[in-house]
Amino acid sequence: MEFGTDILGEPYEAAELTLRPDTEGPVGATLVRRLAPQPADPAAPRRAVLYVHGYVDYFFQTHLADHFVALGYSFYALDLRKYGRSLRPHQSPNYVRDLTEYDEEIDAAVQVIREQDGHTELLVNGHSTGGLVTALWASRRAGRGLLDGLFLNSPFLSMPAAAAVRALGAPAVGALGRLAANRTLPSALNPHYVHSLHRDHRGEWDFDLTLKPAEGFPLYAGWLAAVQRGHREVRRGLHIDVPVLLMASTESISTSRWDPALHHRDAVLRADDIAALGPRLGRHVTVIRIAGGMHDLVLSGPTARTQVFAELDRWLKAYQ
Numbered sequence: 001m002e003f004g005t006d007i008l009g010e011p012y013e014a015a016e017l018t019l020r021p022d023t024e025g026p027v028g029a030t031l032v033r034r035l036a037p038q039p040a041d042p043a044a045p046r047r048a049v050l051y052v053h054g055y056v057d058y059f060f061q062t063h064l065a066d067h068f069v070a071l072g073y074s075f076y077a078l079d080l081r082k083y084g085r086s087l088r089p090h091q092s093p094n095y096v097r098d099l100t101e102y103d104e105e106i107d108a109a110v111q112v113i114r115e116q117d118g119h120t121e122l123l124v125n126g127h128s129t130g131g132l133v134t135a136l137w138a139s140r141r142a143g144r145g146l147l148d149g150l151f152l153n154s155p156f157l158s159m160p161a162a163a164a165v166r167a168l169g170a171p172a173v174g175a176l177g178r179l180a181a182n183r184t185l186p187s188a189l190n191p192h193y194v195h196s197l198h199r200d201h202r203g204e205w206d207f208d209l210t211l212k213p214a215e216g217f218p219l220y221a222g223w224l225a226a227v228q229r230g231h232r233e234v235r236r237g238l239h240i241d242v243p244v245l246l247m248a249s250t251e252s253i254s255t256s257r258w259d260p261a262l263h264h265r266d267a268v269l270r271a272d273d274i275a276a277l278g279p280r281l282g283r284h285v286t287v288i289r290i291a292g293g294m295h296d297l298v299l300s301g302p303t304a305r306t307q308v309f310a311e312l313d314r315w316l317k318a319y320q
Contacts, residue, residue: 058084131155177225
């Protein structure tokens with residue numbers, strides 16, 4: 001596979017993964033990489049991490065890559081089909097009808113990392129919807145030796161609503177997903193979350209607001225039904241056979257107005273629900289709560305961000 005310069009510039013490279021076409025036409029995903037120096041000892045393990053982003057998102061968190069490369073991990077990030085670098089004009093943004101569709105690009109990325117680039121150990125890091133997708137993938141791939149650990153950053157394991165509301169709404173969403181998968185639904189995405197992140201608003205980070213717009217993209221019934229099916233799998237229990245590190249904030253916030261607390265809480269998901277579901281992922285799950293953490297924990301303020309990386313490093317030394 002040929003890599004060229006990524007939109008982030010050097011030292012980041014990108015390559016397109018050509019995937020099977022779907023009902024909308026040609027499909028591709030984008031694999032971004034930043035290689036770490038090879039170990040001096042040829043017998044030493046060659047470690048890599050594969051990052052998978054969340055909903056209405058793409059990879060731009062270069063400080064996350066910096067951290068892993070400093071630890072000796074080559075860093076890879078996957079912009080899933082119809083997201084970020086991979087979104088094409090003929091496609092419905094972020095849309096799939098089943099989360100298993102993502103297995104194709106994750107499998108292809110792992111093949112590049114292990115077989116083409118020769119890495120012997122692989123950590124997979126999923127954020128939000130990417131956390132749900134990678135957890136389900138890891139469970140389906142159990143026993144194959146494809147990954148050595150899973151790091152989940154605020155994974156989307158449950159809808160951000162009370163259990164009764166989820167139970168009442170699920171049948172209607174499921175029916176729409178079957179009968180009118182392309183129907184758009186009112187989006188619950190909070191634009192203030194992106195405003196709390198981007199430096200042109202109230203945040204400290206720079207990213208492309210056309211790839212990660214504050215107002216989000218249309219929410220499709222088929223995609224939402226697919227996510228609900230994934231959530232049911234999680235509630236029944238997964239079978240991930242490698243150590244899992246799950247991190248979530250200590251608090252959440254739901255607001256339609258700007259609130260300074262958006263800088264210190266999860267404004268997208270219910271952090272308590274995430275933590276409660278963690279033990280259902282597998283037999284070896286470490287759950288860490290981050291005080292002052294935002295939804296994307298690595299984009300939190302300096303104090304919380306330092307805690308995230310310290311806990312990650314502690315877990316890596318113990319289990320990787």
